[in-house]
Amino acid sequence: MKKLKIPEQTVERLPLYLRRTEELYSDGEESVTSHQFVKDLPGINSDNLRKDLSYFGSYGKKGSGYDISQLQEELRNILRLHMETLVVLVGAGNLGTALLTHQDFNRWGFRITAAFDNDPDKIDDPIGGIRVRPTHDMRPTIQDEGIEVAMIAVPSDSAQLVADSLVSAGIKGILNFAPALLEVPPEITVKQMDITSKLKELNYYLD
Amino acid sequence: MKKLKIPEQTVERLPLYLRRTEELYSDGEESVTSHQFVKDLPGINSDNLRKDLSYFGSYGKKGSGYDISQLQEELRNILRLHMETLVVLVGAGNLGTALLTHQDFNRWGFRITAAFDNDPDKIDDPIGGIRVRPTHDMRPTIQDEGIEVAMIAVPSDSAQLVADSLVSAGIKGILNFAPALLEVPPEITVKQMDITSKLKELNYYLD
Missing domain, CATH: 3.40.50.720 (NAD(P)-binding Rossmann-like Domain)
Structure with a gap:
């Protein structure tokens, strides 16, 4: 796989986003807006989130926002967590x-x-x-x-x-x-x- | 002390800079250029360093660069490490x-x-x-x-x-x-x- 060019600071935040998708998933959420997503993520606002996720082509939908399962899957892929x-x-x-x-x-x-x-x-x-x-x-x-x-x-x-x-x-x-x-x-x-x-x-x- | 407004990402790097001043100090360096300073600091270039340090008014001198002892002292102060x-x-x-x-x-x-x-x-x-x-x-x-x-x-x-x-x-x-x-x-x-x-x-x- 050709490595995507993602800024180092963004990569640093991806595991945090992955944790957050887990939390939202276990809360029963299927999709959330960027504002809901960054709640309790220290020092990260919804603009940061949208920009970070856009590096690997993940965009929220107008109205419903981000699909939690899909985003979780994308984050796992980008962080190569499917293999041991x-x-x-x-x-x-x-x-x-x-x-x-x-x-x-x-x-x-x-x-x-x-x-x-x-x-x-x-x-x-x-x-x-x-x-x-x-x-x-x-x-x-x-x-x-x-x-x-x-x-x-x-x-x-x-x-x-x-x-x-x-x-x-x-x-x-x-x-x-x-x-x-x-x-x-x-x-x-x-x-x-x-x-x-x-x-x-x-x-x-x-x- | 009125809190200086320093971006969160900069604050995150200050302890790393402090470690680096210690290393340089124990190597017997008295002053170094920003280029020498960032050597072995992962993902940080000399522009990042200069910008980060400028937030609390620390500037290198043309030619000689940063005074190690002075910079160490400033970093300790800003991180409140003089008190227990x-x-x-x-x-x-x-x-x-x-x-x-x-x-x-x-x-x-x-x-x-x-x-x-x-x-x-x-x-x-x-x-x-x-x-x-x-x-x-x-x-x-x-x-x-x-x-x-x-x-x-x-x-x-x-x-x-x-x-x-x-x-x-x-x-x-x-x-x-x-x-x-x-x-x-x-x-x-x-x-x-x-x-x-x-x-x-x-x-x-x-x-």
Whole structure:
């Protein structure tokens, strides 16, 4: 599939729209206007929504608005959620443990197939049903299983080293929980999941 | 302090800029051009940076660019990081445990003072030095200690109930880890820390 050219900020909002379609669907709504749709979506107005959705050719109908099931299907397609995505986790500390036991991944097709840590005490210990393996198994596992996505949950001072190994093993996308900026080749996608940064952002609004 | 009017998308990038000033500072840089500054900042170019910083009156000098220490100081000020922010955590499961033991909060002035859970087995059990208290203590604790920020790490089906209690107890800002959209009064700020949404966003870029 030729990649559609969608602005990065729009892509960032698509999962939020998908959550909203789920909510509306479970509320029994079949179609809603853009105004109803953006209710409770923080910082997004109906103009933003219409523009964002228009990038992949989704337009509401005059009067009735957006068809919820259809929009949900389009969002799932654009985010490639119809196929399973295999994920590895590096770092089986407290955050890693939380990720291995996170309930929300499987239903969206994200399956953690392997976890790695360099602490001998953690090796072979299964967490959330996944056996923790030594870090030197990382490369063969990723290559043999053709895994494209990795989550990094190691301390910030080892995050870059881990990222380098992941990239050289063939990983294409990284979700980085370490509070460190990663240097990667341009063809690799990195998304930061930086908890303290989000707290700082929230902090701005308090006065 | 009268709140400066800074666009939400800009505020979202300020913590990233702050991280970058730290990196540059520890590399021994005293000033850098906007081009050097945005290197390794995913999806941000030098025009974005200059525009973002201009909102709070920070301009680079012709030739030498931005003074790192000065910019760091300005970013800390704008994000209100010179004072301590007290935080409560609701939900002491695996993710809550990871948050209670997260090393990066304290150095930025975020101090978790209390954790709440409704599981009797967890009550009084200290995690990361913080004693877990029963949920019915939430309101008096928040009110007595004048706490303004809460992190929600409960299952998604109880997130709205928890948010309602927090708001009625006086919380002003919520960092929500539950994969659910929260309905709150307009004066309350909610930031979503939705891990699966970030994975979906990352997934878009793989093909």
